[in-house]
Amino acid sequence: MTTSAPARSPTAPPAAVGKPLASYRPYWAKRFGTAKFLPMSRAEMEALGWDSCDIIIVTGDAYVDHPSFGMAVIGRLLEAQGFRVGMIAQPDWQSADPFKVLGKPNLFFGVTAGNMDSMINRYTADRKIRSDDAYTPGGEAGKRPDRSALVYSQRCREAYKDVPIVLGGIEGSLRRIAHYDYWSDKVRRSVLVDAKCDLLLYGNADRAIVEIAHRLSRREPVERITDVRGTAFMRRSGDPNAEGWFEIDSTSVDTPGRVEAIVNPYQTTSEQAAAQGSSCAKPLTFVPNPALTQRVRVPPRERSVIRIPSYEQVKSDPVLYAHANRVMHLETNPGNARAMVQAHGDRDAWLNPPPIPLTTAEMDYVFDLPYARSPHPAYADEHGSHDKATKIPAWEMIRFSINIMRGCYGGCTFCSITEHEGRIIQSRSEESVIREIEDIRDKVKGFTGTISDLGGPTANMYRTGCRTPEIEAACRKPSCVYPGICQNLITDHGPLIKVYRRARALKGVKKILISSGVRYDLAIQSPEYVKELVTHHVGGYLKIAPEHTEAGPLTKMMKPGIGSYDTFKQMFEKFTTEAGKKQFLIPYFIAAHPGTSDEDMMNLAVWLKKNGFRADQVQTFYPSPMASATAMYHTNKNPLRKVTRDSETVDIVRGEKRRRLHKAFLRYHDPNNWPLLREALKAMGRADLIGNGKHHLIPTYQPLTDGSYTSARKKNSTVLTIPSMAAEQPSKPPTQGRMLTQHTGLPPRQAAATKPARKPIRKSS
Numbered sequence: 001m002t003t004s005a006p007a008r009s010p011t012a013p014p015a016a017v018g019k020p021l022a023s024y025r026p027y028w029a030k031r032f033g034t035a036k037f038l039p040m041s042r043a044e045m046e047a048l049g050w051d052s053c054d055i056i057i058v059t060g061d062a063y064v065d066h067p068s069f070g071m072a073v074i075g076r077l078l079e080a081q082g083f084r085v086g087m088i089a090q091p092d093w094q095s096a097d098p099f100k101v102l103g104k105p106n107l108f109f110g111v112t113a114g115n116m117d118s119m120i121n122r123y124t125a126d127r128k129i130r131s132d133d134a135y136t137p138g139g140e141a142g143k144r145p146d147r148s149a150l151v152y153s154q155r156c157r158e159a160y161k162d163v164p165i166v167l168g169g170i171e172g173s174l175r176r177i178a179h180y181d182y183w184s185d186k187v188r189r190s191v192l193v194d195a196k197c198d199l200l201l202y203g204n205a206d207r208a209i210v211e212i213a214h215r216l217s218r219r220e221p222v223e224r225i226t227d228v229r230g231t232a233f234m235r236r237s238g239d240p241n242a243e244g245w246f247e248i249d250s251t252s253v254d255t256p257g258r259v260e261a262i263v264n265p266y267q268t269t270s271e272q273a274a275a276q277g278s279s280c281a282k283p284l285t286f287v288p289n290p291a292l293t294q295r296v297r298v299p300p301r302e303r304s305v306i307r308i309p310s311y312e313q314v315k316s317d318p319v320l321y322a323h324a325n326r327v328m329h330l331e332t333n334p335g336n337a338r339a340m341v342q343a344h345g346d347r348d349a350w351l352n353p354p355p356i357p358l359t360t361a362e363m364d365y366v367f368d369l370p371y372a373r374s375p376h377p378a379y380a381d382e383h384g385s386h387d388k389a390t391k392i393p394a395w396e397m398i399r400f401s402i403n404i405m406r407g408c409y410g411g412c413t414f415c416s417i418t419e420h421e422g423r424i425i426q427s428r429s430e431e432s433v434i435r436e437i438e439d440i441r442d443k444v445k446g447f448t449g450t451i452s453d454l455g456g457p458t459a460n461m462y463r464t465g466c467r468t469p470e471i472e473a474a475c476r477k478p479s480c481v482y483p484g485i486c487q488n489l490i491t492d493h494g495p496l497i498k499v500y501r502r503a504r505a506l507k508g509v510k511k512i513l514i515s516s517g518v519r520y521d522l523a524i525q526s527p528e529y530v531k532e533l534v535t536h537h538v539g540g541y542l543k544i545a546p547e548h549t550e551a552g553p554l555t556k557m558m559k560p561g562i563g564s565y566d567t568f569k570q571m572f573e574k575f576t577t578e579a580g581k582k583q584f585l586i587p588y589f590i591a592a593h594p595g596t597s598d599e600d601m602m603n604l605a606v607w608l609k610k611n612g613f614r615a616d617q618v619q620t621f622y623p624s625p626m627a628s629a630t631a632m633y634h635t636n637k638n639p640l641r642k643v644t645r646d647s648e649t650v651d652i653v654r655g656e657k658r659r660r661l662h663k664a665f666l667r668y669h670d671p672n673n674w675p676l677l678r679e680a681l682k683a684m685g686r687a688d689l690i691g692n693g694k695h696h697l698i699p700t701y702q703p704l705t706d707g708s709y710t711s712a713r714k715k716n717s718t719v720l721t722i723p724s725m726a727a728e729q730p731s732k733p734p735t736q737g738r739m740l741t742q743h744t745g746l747p748p749r750q751a752a753a754t755k756p757a758r759k760p761i762r763k764s765s
Contacts, residue, residue: 018229020362021077027081027213029084032050034079038085040102042102053086053103054085054106054217055083055084055086056085056087056109057071057075057085057086059088059090059112060090061114063375064376064394064395066371066395066399067369067403068398070112071112074205077206078209081210086105089376090136091155096155096156096158099156099159104160104163108165109156109160109163109165111166114144115135115169116170117174117416118147118149118171120624122144127183134393134394135393135394138390149191150191150194154195164198165196165198165199166201167192168200168205170416172195172201176200176202176626177308177328180321181625182624182633187315187634190344190349192349193349199225200233202351204420204422206358206366207362208230208355211228212231226352227352228352230354232349232350234344234350236346237343239348245304246300246303246304247304247305247306247307247341248305248306249307250309304338305339305340306327306340307342308341308342309321310342319637319645322631322637322643323643326639326640328626329418329628332418332419332423333423335472336475357424358426359426360427360429363406363429363432364429364432368435400444400450401451401454402453402454403455404455405461407425408461409481411423412558412559413628414557414624416624419627425461430495430498430502438506441506448510451509455514456516458517460518464522481560482558482560485522493522493525493526497526497529500512500532513539514542517543517544518542520565520568521564531578534583538581541583541586542583543587547593548590548593548596549604552651553595556593556650557590557629569585588619589615591618591620591663592621592653592662592663593653594632594651596662597651598680598684601661602665608666614669618667620662628640636650661676661680664680665677668697671702
């Protein structure tokens with residue numbers, strides 16, 4: 001690769017503009033029209049008049065033709081471009097035969113593990129196998145293999161060796177470079193290597209999949225499609241196609257070089273000579289420093305590629321792993337991100353810059369496609385109904401919810417939205433949202449007048465964002481709201497309030513609920529929004545996520561301090577009282593997050609007790625691939641700062657006993673946890689928290705199996721039992737999906753119903 005470059009202007013170019021989705025000339029098969037459902041069998045293909053499929057999507061989820069399911073979004077988008085798209089959902093992976101059911105695709109296989117990462121979908125944070133799968137009929141577990149994206153790709157290759165394979169979805173996005181794998185407790189290679197796919201699409205893949213489909217339809221070889229944003233591929237080291245790129249070593253991006261002494265530009269030649277231990281007989285003259293007058297030669301960003309440490313290096317060196325993770329997160333803004341390359345042996349995993357976000361018009365185009373808004377008829381009985389064995393839990397949960405935006409600029413280190421959707425908010429128009437509500441009202445069976453959610457990855461980032469495109473294109477901050485809200489961030493909630501009010505005024509709509517998580521540090525910037533939300537859109541309980549109360553873990557999460565929560569709580573209670581309602585806040589917390597000490601968890605437990613909260617379900621930190629918090633977990637280093645051998649060491653909660661202790665602090669009220677907590681509190685020198693008074697955390701007595709207590713009588717208390725964020729039990733699916741899909745990778749937060757606190761069992765008399 002070229003190592004020098006001509007000079008360039010010091011001003012950064014504005015964010016690139018992508019080719020509009022609706023600007024392509026439709027493929028010739030457009031004449032076949034629109035299918036009610038994308039076909040899953042040969043008989044359905046024949047009914048449509050097809051002799052073959054142009055594209056076949058293989059997915060780990062049941063096929064639900066709804067914009068919350070990624071494979072449906074991509075399938076309908078490709079159909080709108082004129083392609084014949086078939087669907088193979090949850091195939092038996094024991095052989096290649098199920099991958100041949102629709103025949104050989106003319107253009108390519110599109111492969112996705114589904115709306116969730118298959119490993120997170122199958123295993124809990126304690127690596128135990130889950131008993132159900134929300135994306136499968138009847139919630140049946142075991143209908144997809146571990147590492148589904150990898151297995152499906154290999155079977156597609158086995159079925160038709162010469163058909164290109166395009167891999168995407170959340171699972172592919174989180175594994176596009178060498179990554180720490182929590183389930184095997186080791187660093188694995190890029191999924192590109194093991195899946196043997198031709199292209200990997202990461203992030204929101206709408207724009208990339210459309211371009212690739214049209215280029216392949218023009219018979220362009222897949223190995224030549226190396227310039228599409230949001231894609232990754234493998235190439236041999238020294239590939240001549242890489243000529244003309246300016247390679248930058250990642251250590252020069254993130255590590256300061258040798259510090260040179262500052263030269264005085266007005267120093268005379270005699271003074272310069274004296275400084276070097278010699279003399280000069282020439283007259284005194286002022287000599288400018290050449291370093292200050294010559295133009296700095298910077299490689300053009302659009303032809304620059306950053307080489308991060310190789311798979312072999314990051315596998316054996318945690319510091320280099322943390323460094324590579326940090327560099328990757330620095331290159332996520334589509335306005336200024338550069339390509340990256342990582343060696344795997346004698347081949348390179350090449351990552352093009354992230355995809356260009358969709359415009360509002362393009363978001364409307366995608367969400368206005370003719371979705372059937374229901375599961376494929378293959379999952380129903382002969383009468384078209386669904387019983388317990390055929391109902392798809394994820395569909396039941398989101399059938400009356402609407403996604404109004406994509407992306408999140410919060411930058412929480414444990415969340416995979418950063419690695420997948422990015423930080424730039426992409427919003428639908430108000431008209432598009434209203435049209436979808438009317439479609440649900442008029443077409444979806446079982447609608448009773450309640451929209452269960454109007455949100456997205458975050459409830460209240462709709463139409464918010466950077467003040468100007470130029471500032472946004474130049475920014476490299478990992479978060480727009482940490483450590484405080486950026487001065488360039490527009491936090492106007494006016495457009496969202498307008499959507500809420502217009503939606504709840506529609507005929508036939510009785511209630512609009514907000515179930516997506518509210519970013520409360522943004523909400524408090526708009527009292528009008530909080531009043532609207534609390535007065536009209538809370539169904540008794542509103543979930544928010546402070547995640548912790550202590551600065552140690554909060555700084556590693558990039559979350560605001562508990563003071564923002566307190567402010568929001570005051571506003572929530574004020575407007576609840578004014579509305580004459582009984583409503584409650586449900587705060588979610590994380591146990592065992594990197595940077596959390598035992599004392600931090602103890603202080604959180606004391607806060608919960610003081611505020612009368614009992615966590616019904618507990619989220620334990622789950623290290624999803626490529627997240628910044630996962631890099632902390634694996635390396636003990638903090639990639640939020642420059643990583644060196646001597647940089648900050650992060651306290652990591654490892655081992656079953658300590659993880660169990662942190663969960664026990666969140667469930668301080670559970671008698672089963674009291675023995676463990678007593679032992680820990682004594683070891684921490686905080687035995688003062690053990691006692692039978694209101695100011696104590698846990699009592700001295702212990703209930704016996706017959707319902708009696710070992711010592712002093714316990715007094716009644718009234719507390720609110722709350723469900724905490726249930727990472728171990730995936731429930732509500734993302735309100736937005738993609739096949740080459742969206743969302744966090746972490747299981748969605750569960751909006752479990754709260755239950756009144758049980759009265760303690762009194763000592764037998």
